[in-house]
Amino acid sequence: MDLNISNVINIQVAQAGTGISQYNTSNLALFTRDTPGGGFGAGAFKIYLDPTGVATDFGTGSNTYQMALQVFSQQPNILANNGYLVIIPFLTSETIDAAIQRTQGIVQYFGVMCAEITTQVNMLAAAADIQTMNKIAFWVSRTSADILPGGMLDLLRSGNLHQNRGL
Secondary structure: OOOOHHHOOOOOOOOOOOOOOOOOOOOEEEEEOOOOOHHHOOOOOEEEOOHHHHHHHHOOOOHHHHHHHHHHHOOOOHHHHOOOEEEEEOOOOOOHHHHHHHHOOOOOOOEEEEOOOOOHHHHHHHHHHHHOOOOEEEEOOOOHHHHOOOOOOHHHHHOOOOOEEEO
């Protein structure tokens, strides 16, 4: 029996984009307004597996380093499941929701944190975006009124923004 040459199928395999990797819920994005040093490079993000590199790029006095230190000191931490911390500097005047939209497709992350206390308007805009994605966001406040009924963090609960957590 002869094999008919018309049954041959040609295929091409495209490689995933540079920043796209296997989906991992242990990957955490930290958005920051701290200015990185020259070692950060010109990219939109940088991946870290320990706080030492964050200290080098942002300095030990930065909010970014202090938050990274807390992330990596938790046990178990994001590394236990082959996760990483990706730090994404904001562009000038960029809001958190715009930064999340900008980084979709260039780097994979599941958790979202911000190295600043954001405004209620910006938090709610980003929280609404998070609801449509396979992500979870963590929002921080130092004001006790924000957890009271009608407060910024209470609006996450009352607005059914269940993929967002207030801290």
